[in-house]
Amino acid sequence: MDFTVALAQIKPKLGCVADNCLMVRQAVERGIDEKADLVVFPELALTGYFLKDLVPDVALRLDAPEINALRELSRHISIAVGLVEVSADYRFFNTSLYLEGGEVRHVHRKVYLPTYGLFDEQRYLARGEHFRAFDSRFGRMGLLICEDMWHLSAPYILAMDGATTVICLSSSPGRGLTEDDSLGSTIAWQKLTSTTAMFFNCRVLYCNRVGYEDGVNFWGGSEVVAPSGAVTSRARILEEDFLVAGVDEGALRRERIFSPMMRDESLLITLSELRRIERERGR
Numbered sequence: 150m151d152f153t154v155a156l157a158q159i160k161p162k163l164g165c166v167a168d169n170c171l172m173v174r175q176a177v178e179r180g181i182d183e184k185a186d187l188v189v190f191p192e193l194a195l196t197g198y199f200l201k202d203l204v205p206d207v208a209l210r211l212d213a214p215e216i217n218a219l220r221e222l223s224r225h226i227s228i229a230v231g232l233v234e235v236s237a238d239y240r241f242f243n244t245s246l247y248l249e250g251g252e253v254r255h256v257h258r259k260v261y262l263p264t265y266g267l268f269d270e271q272r273y274l275a276r277g278e279h280f281r282a283f284d285s286r287f288g289r290m291g292l293l294i295c296e297d298m299w300h301l302s303a304p305y306i307l308a309m310d311g312a313t314t315v316i317c318l319s320s321s322p323g324r325g326l327t328e329d330d331s332l333g334s335t336i337a338w339q340k341l342t343s344t345t346a347m348f349f350n351c352r353v354l355y356c357n358r359v360g361y362e363d364g365v366n367f368w369g370g371s372e373v374v375a376p377s378g379a380v381t382s383r384a385r386i387l388e389e390d391f392l393v394a395g396v397d398e399g400a401l402r403r404e405r406i407f408s409p410m411m412r413d414e415s416l417l418i419t420l421s422e423l424r425r426i427e428r429e430r431g432r
Contacts, residue, residue, distance in 0.1 A: 151398050152287045155185035156371040158390040160360030163197030166207050170195060170215045173230060176391065177222045183393050187227040187287065191358035191371075192259075192295050192320040193243060195232040199362045204273045208235035211253060216246070223248035227285065229292065229356075231318045233274075234258070240275040245292045245318045247285065255283040257292035261300050267322055267365060268296075282310035287396075295319040298341060308349035309416055313376075313401055315345065319357040323368040323387070335368055335386065347378030350404050350411050352396060359389055376404035 157176040161169045173194055180188035192198070195215065196207040209215055209232055219228055227249040234244035234256075243259035258277025262270035280303050282291045291307030291314070298304065298317050307315055323332045338355070346353045353374040358367045371384040373394045382394035405411065 150287060152186040152396050153184060154354055154373060154394055154396055155180040155183065155188040156354065156356045156373070156384060156390075156392040156394075157188055157190050157194075158356065158359055158369045158371045158384045158388075158392065159190065159194060160389055161191070161194050161197045161358060163199065163362050164203045164207055165197070166195055166209070166215065169197070170218070174218065174222065177219070177226060177228060179391060180393075181222075181226050185226060185393055187229070187354075189316055189354055189356040189371075190228075190230040190318065191356050192231040192245070192318040193233065194230050194318075194358070197362060198320040198358070198367075199365070200233065201269075201273060204233055204241050205235070208233040208241050210235055211246075211256070216253070219246075219248055220251055220253065224251045227287075229316050229318065231294065231320075236275075241273065242277060243270065243274050243294060244277075245294050245316075247283065247290070247292060247316075249285055254285060255281070255290075255292060257281075257294065259294040259297060260303065261296040263296045270296075280306040280310075282307050282312040288313050290314045290316060293317045295321060298345065304345050304349055304351075308351055308411060309414065312351060314352045314354065314396075315349070316354045317342070317356070319355060320367060321357050322365045332368055332386075335370055338370070339372070339380070342372060342374045343378040343380065346374040346376055347408075348410065350376045350401070350408060352376055352401065354396075359387060375400050377408075 247255040260277045289311040291312035356371045359369040373382045384390035384392040
């Protein structure tokens with residue numbers, strides 16, 4: 150079905166859960182006012198990114214009042230949002246939630262925690278163990294969190310699990326300048342989202358944050374990418390934005406007829422060859 154998505158390119162405050170929850174609720178209400186069907190937020194929208202030792206202080210259980218408030222709002226609009234989740238055994242995860250119809254419909258815990266350059270997530274967070282597609286009122290979807298997207302196996306698994314829409318929540322800092330003074334991280338992400346959509350005949354909804362933390366600038370540039378790899382809408386760079394865009398079901402149908410990569414993909418061959426590689430590596 151056709152639907153309208155709002156990408157809430159916000160500027161979370163580091164460690165300020167109450168302020169961020171208010172910001173998120175206001176953006177959700179704006180999405181409702183602007184007749185959006187789905188609103189997507191960045192990675193760790195409820196907490197900020199460079200948390201370090203603040204992780205236990207900002208972590209939420211899935212039955213926390215802050216989550217219950219979003220659960221109620223999801224009766225009016227579907228929501229994808231990022232937070233730090235604490236499990237019953239006191240592990241902490243970089244988590245994204247998909248809320249719809251008053252329920253937490255899907256939970257994705259970030260699998261690939263970067264530990265290079267500016268990043269040190271694995272020191273403070275536990276890693277997730279699954280990539281799973283799920284059913285929504287807009288068809289079958291999958292959630293990824295930032296670094297997950299850079300591992301080809303992650304969107305591949307979601308696509309083979311039937312996802313026709315991949316939602317990526319991101320906190321990508323601006324890094325590197327190109328010859329024309331563009332940000333290298335911006336160019337890299339734009340290539341990645343376009344290529345992912347094109348290879349897997351799927352829509353990509355990418356929401357990145359903005360603002361400064363510890364002297365690091367996040368660049369924004371959230372975008373809606375069609376299954377052809379073409380960008381249909383893109384938010385501003387380095388500024389807060391609220392991008393509302395239509396998602397056309399016909400574009401998915403046309404691309405899957407014109408370029409039926411998913412129809413022709415052989416999961417059995419892939420599994421067979423991966424098992425062979427695993428056996429050979431174990432020798």
